[in-house]
Amino acid sequence: MRKYRTVIIGMGRMGRTRYDAMKKHGGFDVVGVCDSNEELLSDYDINRYGDWKCCIDQEQPEVVAVCTVNAVIPSVVCYGLEKGCHVFAEKPPGRCLEDALLMRDALGRCEGQVLKFGFNHRYHYGVIEAKSLIDSGFLGEVVAARGVYGKAGDLRRQEWRNDISIAGGGILLDQGIHMLDLLRYFVGDFTLVEGFTENLVWKNAAGEDTAFVTLKTDSGKVATMHSSAIQWKHKFDLDITCTEGYIALNGLLTSTQSYGEERITYYKRDLELKSGKLGNPTEYTMCFDEDRSWDFEIAEFYDAVSGKRSLVNGTVDDAVAVMELIDRVYGKRTAP
Ligand SMILES: NC(=O)c1ccc[n+]([C@@H]2O[C@H](COP(=O)([O-])OP(=O)(O)OC[C@H]3O[C@@H](n4cnc5c(N)ncnc54)[C@H](O)[C@@H]3O)[C@@H](O)[C@H]2O)c1
Structure with missing residues (x-):
């Protein structure tokens, strides 16, 4: 080699x-x-x-x-x-x-x-499975997605993440960026972006502790994201709605082990109800116990x-595209 x-x-x-x-x-x-x-x-x-x-x-x-x-x-x-x-x-x-x-x-x-x-995050097992399920066409086409990614930040701490001139932004740029990247990965390129950022708990912090974003592609697919530094119990959830079923990614294996077990659940639409009741069908779940993403x-x-x-x-195109979304939420700005 x-x-x-x-x-x-x-x-x-x-x-x-x-x-x-x-x-x-x-x-x-x-x-x-x-x-x-x-x-x-x-x-x-x-x-x-x-x-x-x-x-x-x-x-x-x-x-x-x-x-x-x-x-x-x-x-x-x-x-x-x-x-x-x-x-x-x-x-x-x-x-x-x-x-x-x-x-x-x-x-x-x-x-x-x-x-x-x-x-x-694209290399986590749950995400890899979801991508291959979607690409196989088994669940039809992706039409919508909803992501929640949050951690318990301490925006009072003396560290570079809390210094806007070094970090450039709050939780949206620090952690939400991963979820935005996944939403682009699964849903497509977003042309309509709306969102806002808030300091709900860490009032005096330079960066936001909360961001909500809604996105839409030219072909009408939609996504939403909630990025949080006041998610006191860490959370990673991504729901992907397809024309023939859905995928739910819950939990993420990280070094802190605080986002819970990493698992993917999917359901293939079954209107004859062979797989259980409408709205409460049989699902398939896979769990993973190793993070090989790095x-x-x-x-x-x-x-x-x-x-x-x-x-x-x-x-670099992924990088530019995701930063375009973030800049549109923050409002146009130049390097601090
Ligand atoms: N891919 C991921 O999931 C992931 C996870 C955590 C952090 N990150 C990113 O990785 C980067 C580092 O984060 P971290 O958690 O390792 O932070 P860290 O504070 O542990 O490490 C950053 C290091 O950079 C050093 N540094 C600062 N200015 C420097 C300079 N001019 N020359 C040389 N070294 C310099 C600091 O001394 C520090 O040791 C950040 O951009 C962060 O957003 C990515």
């Missing part, structure tokens, strides 16, 4: 997660790690840097993984691309649409390089870098 010379910029929680996934995959030779907080690098017996530009210049990698805070992501992505590297970057793709467009332009000036963003995601990145298959998930 060809190994790509790789550096990881930003060695907080996600940097460590990506490091482990890259090691496990085997196709990345991680030669350098960088974090502005160099204390975080002491566990790594490879070249360590406090300055990301210096890290890229010195190591001359083929691959750069960008796992910094949101505000730093666009500069590192653009620099990595400029230096001829393939780049894997965390979500969100910067703080606003303008940032995402900057990265798209930078990729446009490259030839044969890969830029992928970390929308890892592995599958890095494998897709590797395959794109090595030319085995082209990128399908987390493309």
